[in-house]
Amino acid sequence: MSFLEVTNLKKVYSTRFGGNKVEALRDVNFTVEEGEFIAIMGESGSGKTTLLNILAALDKPTMGNVILDEKDFASIKESDRATFRRDNLGFVFQDFNLLDTFSVEDNIYLPLVLAGKKHDEMSALLEPLASRLGISDLLKKFPYEISCGQKQRVACARALITEPRILLADEPTGALDSKSTDEVLNLFCDVNEEGQTILMVTHSVKAASVANRVLFIKDGEVFHQIYRGESTNEELYQKITETLTMLQTGSDKR
Amino acid sequence: MKTNFFPKLAWNGIIKNKKIYIPYIISCMGVLTMYFIMQSLSVSPILETMRGGSNVAQVLSLGKFVIMVFSALFLLYTNSFLTKSRYKEFGLYNILGMGKKDVNKVVILENLFVSIISIIGGLGFGILFSKLSELALLYFVKADIDYGFHISPITVRYSLEIYGILFILLAIISIIRVSKTNPLDLLHSENHGEKPPKANWFFALLGAIILIASYYLAVSIKQPLTALITFFIAVIMVIVATYLLFMAGSVALCKILQKNKSYYYNKKHFVPVASMTYRMKRNGAGLASICILATMVLVMIGSAGSLYIGAEDSINSRYPYQNDLQLTLPTIESLNGEEAKKIDEIVSSTCKKNNIKIKESITYNLASVGGEILSDGTINTDADAAASLTGTNLRSVYFVSQDDYNRIMGTSLNLKDGECALYTSRASYDYDKLVITHGPNLKITERLSDFFTIGEANAIVIPSLFVVIPSFDVLHTFDNATDYLGGYMLMLYHCNLFTPESSVSADASIRNFNETYDNLQSYLHSANLEAYGLNCENSLAEKDDFYSTFGGLFFLAIILSIMFIAATTLIIYYKQLSEGFEDQAKFEIMKKVGMTKEDIKKSIDSQVLTVFFAPMVMAGIHQAFAFPMYWKIIQLFGLTNLSLAIITSVVAFIIFSIFYLLIYKKTAKVYYNIVSE
Numbered sequence: 001m002s003f004l005e006v007t008n009l010k011k012v013y014s015t016r017f018g019g020n021k022v023e024a025l026r027d028v029n030f031t032v033e034e035g036e037f038i039a040i041m042g043e044s045g046s047g048k049t050t051l052l053n054i055l056a057a058l059d060k061p062t063m064g065n066v067i068l069d070e071k072d073f074a075s076i077k078e079s080d081r082a083t084f085r086r087d088n089l090g091f092v093f094q095d096f097n098l099l100d101t102f103s104v105e106d107n108i109y110l111p112l113v114l115a116g117k118k119h120d121e122m123s124a125l126l127e128p129l130a131s132r133l134g135i136s137d138l139l140k141k142f143p144y145e146i147s148c149g150q151k152q153r154v155a156c157a158r159a160l161i162t163e164p165r166i167l168l169a170d171e172p173t174g175a176l177d178s179k180s181t182d183e184v185l186n187l188f189c190d191v192n193e194e195g196q197t198i199l200m201v202t203h204s205v206k207a208a209s210v211a212n213r214v215l216f217i218k219d220g221e222v223f224h225q226i227y228r229g230e231s232t233n234e235e236l237y238q239k240i241t242e243t244l245t246m247l248q249t250g251s252d253k254r
Numbered sequence: 255m256k257t258n259f260f261p262k263l264a265w266n267g268i269i270k271n272k273k274i275y276i277p278y279i280i281s282c283m284g285v286l287t288m289y290f291i292m293q294s295l296s297v298s299p300i301l302e303t304m305r306g307g308s309n310v311a312q313v314l315s316l317g318k319f320v321i322m323v324f325s326a327l328f329l330l331y332t333n334s335f336l337t338k339s340r341y342k343e344f345g346l347y348n349i350l351g352m353g354k355k356d357v358n359k360v361v362i363l364e365n366l367f368v369s370i371i372s373i374i375g376g377l378g379f380g381i382l383f384s385k386l387s388e389l390a391l392l393y394f395v396k397a398d399i400d401y402g403f404h405i406s407p408i409t410v411r412y413s414l415e416i417y418g419i420l421f422i423l424l425a426i427i428s429i430i431r432v433s434k435t436n437p438l439d440l441l442h443s444e445n446h447g448e449k450p451p452k453a454n455w456f457f458a459l460l461g462a463i464i465l466i467a468s469y470y471l472a473v474s475i476k477q478p479l480t481a482l483i484t485f486f487i488a489v490i491m492v493i494v495a496t497y498l499l500f501m502a503g504s505v506a507l508c509k510i511l512q513k514n515k516s517y518y519y520n521k522k523h524f525v526p527v528a529s530m531t532y533r534m535k536r537n538g539a540g541l542a543s544i545c546i547l548a549t550m551v552l553v554m555i556g557s558a559g560s561l562y563i564g565a566e567d568s569i570n571s572r573y574p575y576q577n578d579l580q581l582t583l584p585t586i587e588s589l590n591g592e593e594a595k596k597i598d599e600i601v602s603s604t605c606k607k608n609n610i611k612i613k614e615s616i617t618y619n620l621a622s623v624g625g626e627i628l629s630d631g632t633i634n635t636d637a638d639a640a641a642s643l644t645g646t647n648l649r650s651v652y653f654v655s656q657d658d659y660n661r662i663m664g665t666s667l668n669l670k671d672g673e674c675a676l677y678t679s680r681a682s683y684d685y686d687k688l689v690i691t692h693g694p695n696l697k698i699t700e701r702l703s704d705f706f707t708i709g710e711a712n713a714i715v716i717p718s719l720f721v722v723i724p725s726f727d728v729l730h731t732f733d734n735a736t737d738y739l740g741g742y743m744l745m746l747y748h749c750n751l752f753t754p755e756s757s758v759s760a761d762a763s764i765r766n767f768n769e770t771y772d773n774l775q776s777y778l779h780s781a782n783l784e785a786y787g788l789n790c791e792n793s794l795a796e797k798d799d800f801y802s803t804f805g806g807l808f809f810l811a812i813i814l815s816i817m818f819i820a821a822t823t824l825i826i827y828y829k830q831l832s833e834g835f836e837d838q839a840k841f842e843i844m845k846k847v848g849m850t851k852e853d854i855k856k857s858i859d860s861q862v863l864t865v866f867f868a869p870m871v872m873a874g875i876h877q878a879f880a881f882p883m884y885w886k887i888i889q890l891f892g893l894t895n896l897s898l899a900i901i902t903s904v905v906a907f908i909i910f911s912i913f914y915l916l917i918y919k920k921t922a923k924v925y926y927n928i929v930s931e
Binding site: 079083087113117118 | 450516520521532840844845847849853
């Protein structure tokens with residue numbers, strides 16, 4: 001049994017009055033092993049975000065299963081979903097989603113506070129994490145006072161402080177300049193090396209090229225995948241570009 | 255461009271924003287209706303025929319003025335909210351190629367549509383409700399019901415003029431607001447982070463100090479006369495303190511809570527406290543306004559209601575007997591002379607002639623003097639009246655002979671020369687001797703626990719000493735004393751009071767009273783005694799005056815309260831709406847981070863509850879501390895029933911709380927729906 005198993009996932013959206021049906025995911029299958037760093041690539045409208053929402057337990061599939069560590073998402077009660085998310089999943093978003101009303105420190109504490117942790121426990125968890133992510137100096141500042149790269153690192157800290165089974169990242173470099181992008185990607189690699197499972201949705205080739213494996217989604221299906229193997233980042237970058245070109249020119253390699 | 259393009263655009267703007275526009279139009283209509291009602295009542299022909307109608311007219315003109323000022327301020331506030339929420343749309347028009355002039359055209363047309371709807375609706379409801387409110391007013395002032403229906407053209411004209419100008423003003427202000435803003439900034443303005451508000455400890459502390467001082471002032475008032483002046487000072491202090499506390503104090507409190515780690519880092523408090531810090535900074539002024547409005551409603555209803563409900567009581571204490579005849583006499587001897595006897599004769603003969611059966615009656619002689627009490631208990635009658643008026647040390651002294659007292663109270667006092675018995679009201683007199691400048695030196699040998707009602711002493715609010723003396727002869731010490739106007743210092747009265755049997759109709763009693771009065775006047779005229787003052791009052795005739803004043807006040811208080819409550823509702827509604835949209839994104843994030851729906855609901859509840867009930871609680875406290883003060887002022891009007899005033903005030907608070915709770919429930923739902931969308 002794999003760590004995360006996605007089988008025959010299908011998601012159909014219907015318009016409000018049930019007229020038109022849009023198939024966002026047709027038949028998605030893949031598995032993730034513990035400690036993997038997976039990038040999911042695809043164009044806008046390919047179903048990436050739908051897939052991520054389902055993996056995040058924010059949305060339910062029309063058909064198919066997602067099984068994390070032998071626990072089927074479908075078996076989780078609606079009322080327990082938020083708790084499940086909080087305990088097992090960490091999120092990093094394109095637009096950081098930090099709350100302006102909280103200081104950096106409090107933003108990172110948010111999931112722990114929701115889980116009912118005491119302040120001493122929380123600060124014990126935060127200290128090593130903050131120094132690892134290089135944000136120790138920022139803790140007392142407010143989100144509007146720090147740069148985008150720093151914001152994303154804070155968002156990572158918030159995602160990691162609960163020690164999640166999987167870190168889900170949605171276009172984590174989408175809003176960043178190239179320097180900050182490098183910082184955040186290095187960070188992802190570092191935490192992955194320490195054993196953190198990461199699942200990242202992106203359409204940046206650069207971001208994808210740091211992953212161990214890249215899945216390509218097209219028209220609601222996993223169209224292709226590339227393993228890093230012994231490749232360097234540059235070689236993987238090359239491979240991804242080639243695949244994307246193929247995908248876009250409509251070659252039917254499967 | 256087609257000619258009907260702009261009107262269409264403007265109309266669509268209103269329709270698409272009906273969530274904001276409908277309450278705004280309703281409030282425009284509401285204030286216009288209120289004004290129309292007040293205006294039409296104040297010129298209503300019923301006031302001319304009604305007894306005490308001029309009192310009512312005065313009260314209503316006051317109300318008219320309050321409504322005018324209030325509606326201008328209130329519409330200005332809601333209009334600013336309205337315009338602000340449309341900035342983005344207008345900015346988009348601008349970017350899409352509409353010139354500033356065109357945007358202004360749309361703004362003007364929108365304002366025009368709203369004004370037309372509001373004026374038509376307002377006048378319509380005004381006409382509809384003016385008769386209803388007229389009936390309500392007549393009910394409150396206990397006047398006869400009039401079934402005619404009048405709409406005076408002047409009312410329509412005034413309403414059109416005043417609100418026409420106001421709406422034009424609002425349109426101009428919206429145009430200025432819209433054209434002052436840069437559309438590009440507006441499109442991007444939403445994602446700017448906001449600095450965390452700093453707690454202004456100085457203002458917070460200042461607010462607390464001013465509040466405590468004003469509360470102390472309110473509670474420490476001893477004399478109703480000084481209450482009026484102090485009342486205004488205290489009211490201003492309370493208003494200032496409320497604003498300071500809500501704007502600075504609340505932020506400071508949140509900061510303190512945030513410092514307390516084990517309190518702050520708790521699921522229940524974490525989100526509410528943090529967002530309240532921001533919210534309070536922005537909403538402090540609004541909440542303070544709500545608090546002040548609520549306090550006004552409470553104090554108004556509490557005091558006017560007590561006065562109205564207690565009117566019967568006040569009349570009874572002011573007029574212990576239905577007919578109250580009082581002849582002023584020049585000398586102590588004349589108290590038991592011909593004139594006094596003649597008065598009593600005329601009264602009984604007139605009653606007999608009119609077939610008025612007397613249920614109870616008393617006659618007595620009264621001597622009174624006023625002065626300022628000194629620290630050693632001396633009552634200084636030489637004091638300058640003007641100076642004494644502002645002081646709390648004014649005293650009235652009433653002398654009654656022991657014969658009269660024993661006869662009326664059925665007691666058997668037996669005082670010797672140089673002795674007296676004392677009864678005090680409103681302030682005690684803890685000395686062994688009663689020393690009055692120019693007056694006799696009297697040893698207080700007995701303290702009385704009861705005294706017959708002397709209406710005059712109840713009507714004025716000065717603390718009184720009622721002194722029973724062996725005989726009026728001891729008062730000869732005053733013979734050469736003059737008051738500050740140069741007249742004889744001692745006031746001497748012969749009083750004759752009587753109440754007819756209850757079978758006697760009010761009309762018959764008033765007719766008899768008028769005839770008695772005429773007979774007394776002609777007697778005084780024939781006996782060449784016109785210089786003697788004759789003061790006659792009939793409580794039935796006075797009752798109309800009481801009710802026209804207090805009923806009018808209570809009616810006005812109710813009308814204004816309805817308006818204030820409606821205004822509060824609208825302020826709250828707009829707040830919930832705007833905050834809901836602001837918080838939508840925030841709660842979306844929290845949902846992703848793992849906040850359950852239940853957590854969100856709890857967090858909203860605790861936040862909204864605190865924010866909206868803080869003003870209510872504060873208003874309740876304000877009312878409680880204002881009570882001693884307005885109770886003193888109520889006493890000025892002759893109401894002496896303390897428990898009635900307390901009950902009325904508490905009931906006013908409960909009713910208002912229920913209203914507030916309903917408003918809160920409705921609007922909290924609006925907020926939750928927006929947030930959880």
